[in-house]
Amino acid sequence: MTTTATTPRERMLLAKDAARTIGLLTDERKRDALLAIADAIEAAAAEIVAANSGDLERGRATGLSTALQDRLRLDEPRVAALAAAVRDIAALPDPVGRVLDERTLANGVELTKVSVPFGVVGSIYEARPNVTVDIASLALRSGNAVVLRGGSAAEFTNAALIRAMRGALADEGIDPEAIQTVDDFGRDGAKALMQARGIVDVLVPRGSAQLIETVVTESSVPVIETGAGVVHIVLDASAPLDWARDIVVNAKVQRPSVCNSVETVLVHRDAASGLVPPIVAALQERGVTVHGDAVVAGLAAEVVPATDEDWQTEYLSLDVAMHVVDDLDDALAHIRRYSTHHTESIITTDDANAQRFLAEVDSAVVMVNASTRFTDGGEFGFGAEVGISTQKLHARGPMGLAELTSSKWLARGSGQVRA
């Protein structure tokens, strides 16, 4: 199922046109469309894996890092996992048509605020074929058309996935133009997408801090920023050792490559001698390199001296920064300066300090006595995750299907005019 449109703008206009009918589909039709997409992806597995081999081959030839190659790779089990994820999204409740507010004016005009699809959702991302399927499915489930720009490294793979998804829509009698790619236009495609105000309603960048920065800076389409996580855990003077150690180790080690893993541990001076040695040892046992200040280095062995650079770094690896602070004020000041406002947690048994931390830390998710790894749409019970918003407009923190909808006011009168 290929398109006849020959420019990025033409493709986006086709998506906009398709959005009209997609937005009016019933819950059942949208669910069926996603199940058909899941089947089509599985049926095209061989073709998708072959296309992916082509991307990988070109990646090796052009010196793509092995980490990126791994993220790019699709084998048959991974394709099956993609299809399974689509079926999970199909099973979620329809986020469209919820009544968000109701009021009747004194003159009898009835107002109802209902959730509606955005219309056209754009996404710019890099070398992650799973995002192609994920964002397209989430967009369709919420009644939106989608325009994708997945980067040249995954171009063949994305094309194969999109072909399968568009074919499934056509077979279901749904306008296949609801799924568009601008990958084949290279950077011009990304540029057109960022300038498509009035055609594309919202743009969700996913990928490196650099990519997100570019999109936020260059886009005239409203952007939902899914940002980096320089995530902090504060060990208060009253932090119990077992909670502190278990949470820090979990937040660092369980999956270091993701944005909700901890990057900096701030330890209250009064608790440093009791907490630093066993926690550093527990981290090092699991292969973590601890970058610490002079106090930390004085309390534990094999600590790499930390510089200001470390406090700003999202390692995304088995590295963690550790800094001893004078008190809670000092910890809060450090967080204000270095946090990316994603997630911060305090380990404490002091209620007043817990309350202060919850009130004063300006991040999407603020925790007391829990691992930062819980900042996740799946963990929050959303069933799916569009991303984790680090901006304050529209959505903040883990985003589910509801965050892919807008609203509109319906007013029903019987001839009323304004006095």
Added chain:
Amino acid sequence: MTTTATTPRERMLLAKDAARTIGLLTDERKRDALLAIADAIEAAAAEIVAANSGDLERGRATGLSTALQDRLRLDEPRVAALAAAVRDIAALPDPVGRVLDERTLANGVELTKVSVPFGVVGSIYEARPNVTVDIASLALRSGNAVVLRGGSAAEFTNAALIRAMRGALADEGIDPEAIQTVDDFGRDGAKALMQARGIVDVLVPRGSAQLIETVVTESSVPVIETGAGVVHIVLDASAPLDWARDIVVNAKVQRPSVCNSVETVLVHRDAASGLVPPIVAALQERGVTVHGDAVVAGLAAEVVPATDEDWQTEYLSLDVAMHVVDDLDDALAHIRRYSTHHTESIITTDDANAQRFLAEVDSAVVMVNASTRFTDGGEFGFGAEVGISTQKLHARGPMGLAELTSSKWLARGSGQVRA
């Protein structure tokens, strides 16, 4: 109460710093601060009017239009009205701290999503001193600091208003740096505000389509677009003449200079001969110039021939475009092409057509049998209006205090880690 900061960035950083304490103020303290501001504005009335005379004098010398001069003018009664508006905002309920969502995870972690201030709200507007007081008051009531850029034409007036407001905050023991202006930096101030990502959390432009376009295009700070209104009323085949005439006249004549006034009336062909003559006559009686297509011109006298230009025009004056359409599909297609997605209304007694109109028109407010003039925060019962959003992200339609808040997730655990 003047500031020592000498660059736009320094001023914005002072606002960001002040936002921390403003965001933690109790409901009562915020209310008292606004009442003090209202008193201070009244007390400074003579000074404000004198500053305004200076602006008006310069405006006349530089050829400012009489319409803009009128919008700029402040006399003592208008200053009193500004103070009264601040008191109205003081009386509104606190939008901060509302529980928006609650859930307890299977592992016992308790999640609460609460409304929080944005932090720093920026606004760029033109020659409207009332916006200076309005936006500052709305921002403070919702726990935000504010950075204002009100344009050179109102510079003296805005400076006097801001001096009074900052003085009131200082007298109340509240950080006066919560109210900042970058007016004295000219275009550099506006530029700095649009590029202040990470310092300013949201930017609300208010004014001409040109100004809004510039802000949306150039800003890397998230923007809430309060756009123009090319507002349509559709007169269906079943439209009762009295409703149709009363609503069209009200929507055009009651206050033609505002964005929710009607600009284009679309008349179903089957009803044209019955509706066009009396409605054109009723409009003309009230001084309205009707710009109509050939069918309209054939049914009524003194109709100015309409061109494609008319369908795109937000007249904001006693002018209205009128076009006869073949059917509801034709009306919907016209609206898709020319609407600015602000407000559209259909006059009909046909339930199916009403339902279709509500479902298919993609505007912030979609009405049946009511005047488009109801699209207004005051009319909707919000008590105040930040503006009318024509974008789909974060806020759509009339915005009240709630739309000047973001949210954050609070997570309370007892040592939980992710499995």
